[in-house]
Amino acid sequence: MSNATFLGGFKVLDGKKLTKNKPITSLKPLGELVFPLSQYNGGVANALVSKGDAVLVGQIIGESSDDYKTNIISSVSGKVKAIETRLSPTGGKIESIVIENDDKYETIENYGIKEDYKGLTKERIIEKIRNAGIIGLGGAGFPSHIKLQYEKANEIKYIIINALESDMFVTSDSSSTESYSDKVIEGAKILLHLFENAKVIIAIGTNMPNAIKLIEEKLIEEDRVEIKTLRPNYPIGEERQMIYAVTKRKLPLSTLPIKAGYIVNNVSTIIAIFDAVALGIPLIERVVTVTGDAIKEPANFRVRIGTSHAEIIEAAGGFVTEPKKVISGGLMSGKALYSLELPVTGLTNAIVAFVSDEDSYSAMPCIRCGKCIEVCPSKIMPVELAMLAEREDSKAFIKLNGLECIECGYCTFICPSKRKLLQSIKYGKVICKNKNKK
Amino acid sequence: MSDMYNVSYAPHITSNYSTRNIMQDVAIALIPASLFGIYNFGLRALMILMISVLTCVMTEYLFLKFSKKPITKSDYSEVVTGMLIALNLSANSPLWLPVIGGVFAIWVVKMLYGGIGQNFMNPAMAARCFLLISFPTRMANYAIESIGANTNLINKMYYGAISVDSISGATPLAGLKAGESIKLFDMFIGNINGTIGETSALAILIGASYLIYRKIITLRIPLSYLVSFAVFIAVFGSKGMDLNFIFAHILGGGLLLAAFFMATDYSTSPITPNGKVIYGILLGILSGVFRVYGASPEGTSYVIIIGNMLVPFIEKISLPKPFGKEKIKDVE
Numbered sequence: 001m002s003n004a005t006f007l008g009g010f011k012v013l014d015g016k017k018l019t020k021n022k023p024i025t026s027l028k029p030l031g032e033l034v035f036p037l038s039q040y041n042g043g044v045a046n047a048l049v050s051k052g053d054a055v056l057v058g059q060i061i062g063e064s065s066d067d068y069k070t071n072i073i074s075s076v077s078g079k080v081k082a083i084e085t086r087l088s089p090t091g092g093k094i095e096s097i098v099i100e101n102d103d104k105y106e107t108i109e110n111y112g113i114k115e116d117y118k119g120l121t122k123e124r125i126i127e128k129i130r131n132a133g134i135i136g137l138g139g140a141g142f143p144s145h146i147k148l149q150y151e152k153a154n155e156i157k158y159i160i161i162n163a164l165e166s167d168m169f170v171t172s173d174s175s176s177t178e179s180y181s182d183k184v185i186e187g188a189k190i191l192l193h194l195f196e197n198a199k200v201i202i203a204i205g206t207n208m209p210n211a212i213k214l215i216e217e218k219l220i221e222e223d224r225v226e227i228k229t230l231r232p233n234y235p236i237g238e239e240r241q242m243i244y245a246v247t248k249r250k251l252p253l254s255t256l257p258i259k260a261g262y263i264v265n266n267v268s269t270i271i272a273i274f275d276a277v278a279l280g281i282p283l284i285e286r287v288v289t290v291t292g293d294a295i296k297e298p299a300n301f302r303v304r305i306g307t308s309h310a311e312i313i314e315a316a317g318g319f320v321t322e323p324k325k326v327i328s329g330g331l332m333s334g335k336a337l338y339s340l341e342l343p344v345t346g347l348t349n350a351i352v353a354f355v356s357d358e359d360s361y362s363a364m365p366c367i368r369c370g371k372c373i374e375v376c377p378s379k380i381m382p383v384e385l386a387m388l389a390e391r392e393d394s395k396a397f398i399k400l401n402g403l404e405c406i407e408c409g410y411c412t413f414i415c416p417s418k419r420k421l422l423q424s425i426k427y428g429k430v431i432c433k434n435k436n437k438k
Numbered sequence: 439m440s441d442m443y444n445v446s447y448a449p450h451i452t453s454n455y456s457t458r459n460i461m462q463d464v465a466i467a468l469i470p471a472s473l474f475g476i477y478n479f480g481l482r483a484l485m486i487l488m489i490s491v492l493t494c495v496m497t498e499y500l501f502l503k504f505s506k507k508p509i510t511k512s513d514y515s516e517v518v519t520g521m522l523i524a525l526n527l528s529a530n531s532p533l534w535l536p537v538i539g540g541v542f543a544i545w546v547v548k549m550l551y552g553g554i555g556q557n558f559m560n561p562a563m564a565a566r567c568f569l570l571i572s573f574p575t576r577m578a579n580y581a582i583e584s585i586g587a588n589t590n591l592i593n594k595m596y597y598g599a600i601s602v603d604s605i606s607g608a609t610p611l612a613g614l615k616a617g618e619s620i621k622l623f624d625m626f627i628g629n630i631n632g633t634i635g636e637t638s639a640l641a642i643l644i645g646a647s648y649l650i651y652r653k654i655i656t657l658r659i660p661l662s663y664l665v666s667f668a669v670f671i672a673v674f675g676s677k678g679m680d681l682n683f684i685f686a687h688i689l690g691g692g693l694l695l696a697a698f699f700m701a702t703d704y705s706t707s708p709i710t711p712n713g714k715v716i717y718g719i720l721l722g723i724l725s726g727v728f729r730v731y732g733a734s735p736e737g738t739s740y741v742i743i744i745g746n747m748l749v750p751f752i753e754k755i756s757l758p759k760p761f762g763k764e765k766i767k768d769v770e
Contacts, residue, residue, distance in 0.1 A: 168451065240762060252762035325444045336445040357444045364513075367457050367555040370709035374656075378761045383709065401760040409449035416455035417555075423447050 015169040015331070016207070018291045018298040022171075024179050026285075026302045027315050028103075032081055033306030034343035035072050035097045036088040037062050045072055047097055053080045058108040058282050060131070061097055070143040071133035075284035075304035078102040087342050089328050089335060096343070099306065113280040117190050122153070125194060125277055132276030133283045133346075138162060138173075138237060138266030139333065141347050144273065147265075148194055150258050156195040160246055161188060163267040164205040166234035167330025170350040172287040173267050174208045175300045180271050181214040187274035188225050195263070200225045201246050202267075205232035234332055235408035239264045241377050253378075253404050268349075288344060290316040294323035294353035303344055309351055310340035323353040332409050364417040372411035372421055378404045382411035382421040389428025394435045397428045405429070457554070461514035463652050467645035468521045468699065474641040475634035479529035480598030483634045486527055486536050491520030493540030501549040515554050519543050522562035522699060525635025526692065526739070527569075529598070530579045538572075539565040559746045560706045563696075566739045580609055580631050600631065611691040611729075620682055625689040636692035646698035658714035659707060659721075660697040664688060666722030674730050687729055696738040697721075706746040713749075713756035720752070721745045 037045040045062040049055060055074045062072030081100040088094040117125060130145035150156065161184065165173045177184060188200040204212055206229050215227055230236065230245050240251045243262050251260055265273075268286065275281040284305055291298040296317030303312055309328065313319065327334040328348055372382040378401075385402045397403075402425060411421040475483045494516040502509045523539045543561035551557040570577050585593055585601045594601075609632045610625055624630055628638025635642075649655045668684050677683040688694065701707060701721055708717050721741055728737030 244761075250762040252760075255762070323443060325446075325450065327450050329448075331451045332449045334448055334450065336443070336447075336450060338442045338445050357446075364457055365553065365555045367460075367515075367704045368707075368709050369460070369704045370711070370714075371455065373709055373758060374711060379758045380760050381710070381758065400757070401763065404760040404763065413449045413451065414453050414455065416453075416457050416460050418452055418456070420447070422449070 015291070016165075016171050016174070018169070019171045019289050019300055020174070022175070022298065022300050024175050024287055024300045024302050027304070027307065027312065029076060029101055029304045029307040030311060031101060033074075033076055033099045033101055033304065034086050034308065035061060035074070035099070035306050036086065036090070036094045036343065036345065037072065037096060038088070038090065038094050045070070047083050047095075049080050049083075049097065051080050051082055054078070055080060055099055056106050056108045056111075057284065058111040060133070061099075064143075068143045068146050069130065070135060070145075071131060071282075072097075073133040073282045073284055073305075074099060075306050076101040077104050077106040087339060089337075089342050089345055089348060091335065111280060111282075115278060115280065117193060117277050120277070122194055125190065128277050128280075129273055131282065132272070134269065134272050134276060135283070135346050136266060137268040137272060137286060137346055137349075139329070139347055139349070144265075144269060147258065147263065148191070150263075153195050154197045155261055156198045156258070156263055157261040158243075158247060158263070159188070159191050159195060159198050159200045160242055160262065160264045161200060161202045161267055161270050162237055162242055162264055163208070163211070164203055164230060164232045164236050164242075165330075166205070166232045166236045167332045167334075167350075168234075169291050169352045170289050170330040171291075171300060172289045172349045174205070174211060175289075176271055176287045177204065177208065177267050178211040178214065181211065181218065183271045183274040184267055185215065185218050185222070185225060186278060187270035189222075190273060190277050191263070191265070191270070192224050198224075198263075202227045203230055203242060203246050204228070205230060207232055235377060235406070235410065237266075238377065238406050238408065240406075253406070283346060286344070286346060286348070288312060288348055289350040289352075291350065292323070292327075292353040294319050294321060294326075294355045296320050305346060306343050308340065309337065309342045309344065309348075312344065312351060313340060313353065319353065321355055323355055324357040325354045327352045327354075332413065363419045366417055366419060369416060371414045371416065375410045375414050377408060377410065378406055380404050382425060383419075385428060386411075386419065386421045386424035389424045389431065392431055394428070394432045398432055402428050403432060457513045457515070458511070460654055461518055463649065463654050464518045464699070465514055465521060467648045467654075468518070468525065468635070470641035470644045471525055471635040471638065471695065472521060474628050474638040475525065475529070476598070478598050478600045478628060478637055479634055480596050480601065483524075483529045483598065485533065486529060486531060486634060487521065487524040489533055490524035490527075490536035490540050491517055493537045494520035494523070494544050497541050497544035498549065501545055505549075513554065516544055516548075519548070519561045522635075523565050525695065526562065526566045526633050528577065528580050528632075529634050530581060532576060535569060535573065535576060539569050542568050555705050557705055558749065560700055560703045560742055563700055563739045563742045563746075567743055570734075570739065582631065600629075609691070610686065610689075614683075614686055614690065620686040622682060622685055622689070625686060630690075632690075633692060636695045639689045639694050642694045642698060646694075649698070649702075655698070655702040656714070658711060659701050659718040662715045662718030663697045663701055663722045663725075664693075666719040667693065667725050668722075670723055670726030671729065674726065676730070691729070692738050693725060696725075696742055700738075700742050701745070706742075706749060708749050708752045708756065710753055710756040710758055712758065713752045716752050716756055717745060717749065720748065 045064040049061045056077045059074045060071045061074045064070040078099050078101045082098045085093040086096040126145050126149050134144040136142045163177045239257050272283050288303050299316050326337045380401045388397045405425050409422045498516045543565035547561040547564040548557045610630050626639045630637050671684050671687050724741040
């Protein structure tokens, strides 16, 4: 079996050792849970409950106001304490529903009703996925029901399940894959049911030998599901890099993978889809890795969505010493937090806390080593683009393909002069966008 | 508010590379060649090395002081420049030669153009060219004082191994031009005359392997340089596919030192991956032209400087093609 990967990129320090072999333990939330009314870029939601209402586990409490109509689901039973602005992991303060947990976990009526997906129509499966409020749990947060209701369903050739976790310190996907390998395969079959001409490829990292073994054993009788081991070089999780690594086909940024016949889904999303369709359980929980040298007992937790970061850290034994930096997500792509009073959303895959701040270097002059160009998965020139962005030269920025940047941050990572290349390139993208508007 | 944590934009971690440890690695990689130079040419080689490095460090310090720039911790790049200048001098050079070379390299070529990363000419190579033009006889003085085999250890160390073995005073390339026979093995080990750092191919290759192992340089420039040079010599070198002749040219005249240490200088070589290959091929061909048709057999320094000046153009024609995009679109 070849261990292919995408172009460029180095193997980075991973830090997964801390939580790699830790089992997933369930965590009961205390007190209040917070549900921001915006869970992914752009999709602002309307609250369907008001202050004082009683809510149940699995109840739809919000619906996005865009065409996607994505649901926000309550993960506990209790009372709506307030609808007010709260800090959100997406940055800034966002209108959120605050629910006081009554610790009874009373569920809605048709919660947890098992059904055989084979007897369901495609429309019904997609409706169930929509009702369950499932979004892409890998990080993009794109609503799954929109992705799966693609009208030319029989043109889909490959469904790639991304079970690679290339970001440092995060083990939530890999431990989920190991613990719920049955659900991964059954979830894959649900997708095969939706897309009759497709083949599922489970892309899994070479750093997950246990999960590989488990899945390989179960795949012996399947002919439409394949496993492919890949080196988990960051940022392989990005859709087009993933498609290239698995099928050796290169897609430009302007082509939607789905239009070319590819669907890429994160492994946690697949598990959530299985839960929703076969078990009747909506997206109310997700696995979160709590780790870093400031955490007493690093662990993988299965937490109710809406639980605060502070509570999860407390459950992991709290801090060894007061951290300098806390990151929601992995080291390469996560967001640094200034406060822990933040809820876990569907996109929170890890909480990493460090005693020291690794990022406190000041930028030095560029020495033109070209390492950023060598590692760039998009094969563009980060150093030149950063320079053009700082000069606000949008024309040259577009000409040098600045808009092809996938914002993986590898250039900033590798730069020996510690220049903030990605930050400058993002600024350049904003300038181009604003120029277009005029 | 004391309970706030540091924030920053992702990525929250950076690699272990820093300008300082990259330059440190380059300096380490130059140590085998330096040590062999000292072994071969005696303590005088060590003196030239030390004077050259010291001059470069002092010049950078004084420049920053006079131009009222903040004086930060050295990034070792000027140490590398100093070592390279010394390695490209004959051990017979007068001791003021590396001083002039070092001041010119750092003050004029590097700092006046904006310091590290901004200079468009390789400082060490520009200094060597400057010295070659200004002091041609001093630079070409490779005479060796023969002390004979029956000498004591102190003398051996002082004069170096080369004075004990009665090696011809001429550099192998000068000999090659004059039609002398070629001793490839001696050229590989370094039992030959030449500048302090260029004689031992083995020592240079050890240093180069270290750089490649540490991922400081890639093989793009050195390999395309050496291959295109070998092809050029084979085609135009008047001796055809004479492997002895081709290897003698590769091993002689500082070509290996140039290919691995000077041509790969970050500031003055293209940053695009394909550009590096084009640059290497260009240098190889130019070196061939200088060797076969030129008057100065050790013209490598000129070749590097000419190559340096073409870097912006090479970069322009070698822009990388972005992932999944066949052609670079022109956006109006």
